[in-house]
Amino acid sequence: MPNRISIRIDGELVQAERGQTIFEAAQSNNKFIPGLCQFKGLSTVGACRLCVVEVQGVNRLLPSCTTPAQDGMAVITKSARLNDYRRQSLELLFAEKNHVCAVCVSNNHCELQAYAQRLGVTNVRYAYRYPKLHVDMSHPRFVIDHNRCVLCTRCVRVCNEVEGAYVWGVAGRGIGSRIACEMDRAWGNSASCTNCGKCVQVCPTGALAEKGFAAEEMVKRQDLVERLATIRGTMNPGGPR
Amino acid sequence: MKNQPKARLATAWLDGCSGCHMSLLDVDELLLTLADRVTIVFGPLVDAQHFPENVDVAIVEGAVSSQDDLRLAQTIRENSKFVIALGDCAVTSNVPSMRNSIAPTRLLERIYISGATAQPGVPTQNVPALLRAAIPLHEAIKVDLHVPGCPPSAAAIAHVLTELLEGRKPDVASAAKFG
Numbered sequence: 001m002p003n004r005i006s007i008r009i010d011g012e013l014v015q016a017e018r019g020q021t022i023f024e025a026a027q028s029n030n031k032f033i034p035g036l037c038q039f040k041g042l043s044t045v046g047a048c049r050l051c052v053v054e055v056q057g058v059n060r061l062l063p064s065c066t067t068p069a070q071d072g073m074a075v076i077t078k079s080a081r082l083n084d085y086r087r088q089s090l091e092l093l094f095a096e097k098n099h100v101c102a103v104c105v106s107n108n109h110c111e112l113q114a115y116a117q118r119l120g121v122t123n124v125r126y127a128y129r130y131p132k133l134h135v136d137m138s139h140p141r142f143v144i145d146h147n148r149c150v151l152c153t154r155c156v157r158v159c160n161e162v163e164g165a166y167v168w169g170v171a172g173r174g175i176g177s178r179i180a181c182e183m184d185r186a187w188g189n190s191a192s193c194t195n196c197g198k199c200v201q202v203c204p205t206g207a208l209a210e211k212g213f214a215a216e217e218m219v220k221r222q223d224l225v226e227r228l229a230t231i232r233g234t235m236n237p238g239g240p241r
Numbered sequence: 242m243k244n245q246p247k248a249r250l251a252t253a254w255l256d257g258c259s260g261c262h263m264s265l266l267d268v269d270e271l272l273l274t275l276a277d278r279v280t281i282v283f284g285p286l287v288d289a290q291h292f293p294e295n296v297d298v299a300i301v302e303g304a305v306s307s308q309d310d311l312r313l314a315q316t317i318r319e320n321s322k323f324v325i326a327l328g329d330c331a332v333t334s335n336v337p338s339m340r341n342s343i344a345p346t347r348l349l350e351r352i353y354i355s356g357a358t359a360q361p362g363v364p365t366q367n368v369p370a371l372l373r374a375a376i377p378l379h380e381a382i383k384v385d386l387h388v389p390g391c392p393p394s395a396a397a398i399a400h401v402l403t404e405l406l407e408g409r410k411p412d413v414a415s416a417a418k419f420g
């Protein structure tokens with residue numbers, strides 16, 4: 001079987017590698033698809049719904065980060081309808097937790113905030129929930145602020161797949177879901193955290209941060225983790241899924 | 242231009258820090274154009290005591306947090322053709338909303354009774370009752386344009402006002418962001 005396939009992205013015929021997802025195929029052809037939960041080198045979960053695309057012949061929208069590209073496929077990555085759904089997903093993320101950008105460590109360096117601007121979200125049409133959520137400061141170097149978490153699970157995956165420490169998981173169901181440390185203990189009491197900081201660096205928002213930073217000061221270094229994660233993917237193709 | 246009737250502009254300060262009004266005053270030379278083409282009929286920048294009728298554009302800063310805020314917001318809507326939510330407090334309820342997971346009675350008792358060092362007691366005279374939650378303006382009244390930012394940049398405000406003076410609906414998506 002040839003390793004190259006041809007797909008059409010927004011009308012343009014491009015080449016992709018067999019086994020690539022639509023998201024990866026678009027990325028390797030310099031076509032932009034937004035994505036919050038996707039992180040280069042980590043497994044994919046399709047949690048954030050920002051990367052939805054239209055595929056010719058399929059009625060519903062498909063998450064491009066979990067849908068394999070297939071020879072002859074025709075994909076639309078930009079349309080008014082897609083923009084509408086992507087905006088709705090972003091607005092729901094804002095309404096679900098307590099995002100107060102003005103006083104957030106990640107203000108101006110946040111992927112959620114940047115996507116809101118890029119996709120033209122100037123207000124949230126859904127009623128805010130204002131849930132009462134915890135800020136865990138027990139770790140000596142890092143903080144997890146559940147008010148800012150979008151449940152992308154990048155932290156869970158980087159800790160499992162790259163660091164191999166398996167500290168994070170998701171507890172609860174539905175709207176009550178939250179990131180939890182081991183069997184729901186305080187992060188500072190973790191038996192397996194190596195203090196590597198990878199989860200902090202890949203977190204797209206201000207939910208995970210280093211201690212000692214004030215509003216606007218937390219700038220993440222994603223390039224290093226991305227490199228480690230990609231090397232791991234090359235050494236161990238497919239990786240743990 | 243000279244004989245064109247001036248547009249009637251109102252501004253209002255609900256539960257916010259006045260930073261958005263500061264940013265409004267920061268539009269530099271646009272203030273001169275505004276002085277020519279606009280009359281400010283209400284707000285912290287002028288003396289009027291009551292929100293007037295027939296307002297063309299109302300710019301609202303701050304979240305809706307108290308009974309007074311709610312009443313003023315409703316009057317603003319009734320008397321204005323175009324209502325702008327200016328800044329994150331009006332758009333998202335922002336910092337004022339950080340009290341929303343605590344019931345107002347508990348909040349007031351914590352601050353004015355258990356937290357008081359002198360004269361404990363929740364003030365009731367000359368202060369409006371708090372709403373259960375501080376809400377964004379569009380959850381209280383219909384809003385025609387949202388301009389996020391804490392505060393929105395002077396450039397974003399200048400863009401909005403210039404477009405409105407030209408009779409166009411401003412597109413703020415590229416000029417304004419949360420935070």
Ligand code: SF4
Nearest residue numbers: 099101104110205206
């Ligand atoms: S995490 Fe991002 S979107 Fe949320 S409050 Fe912080 S800067 Fe704003």
Ligand code: SF4
Nearest residue numbers: 159193194196197199
């Ligand atoms: S610091 Fe490293 S080991 Fe600890 S939870 Fe984060 S990724 Fe896992």
Ligand code: SF4
Nearest residue numbers: 149150152153155203
């Ligand atoms: S803490 Fe950060 S990385 Fe982890 S799920 Fe929440 S937003 Fe994603």
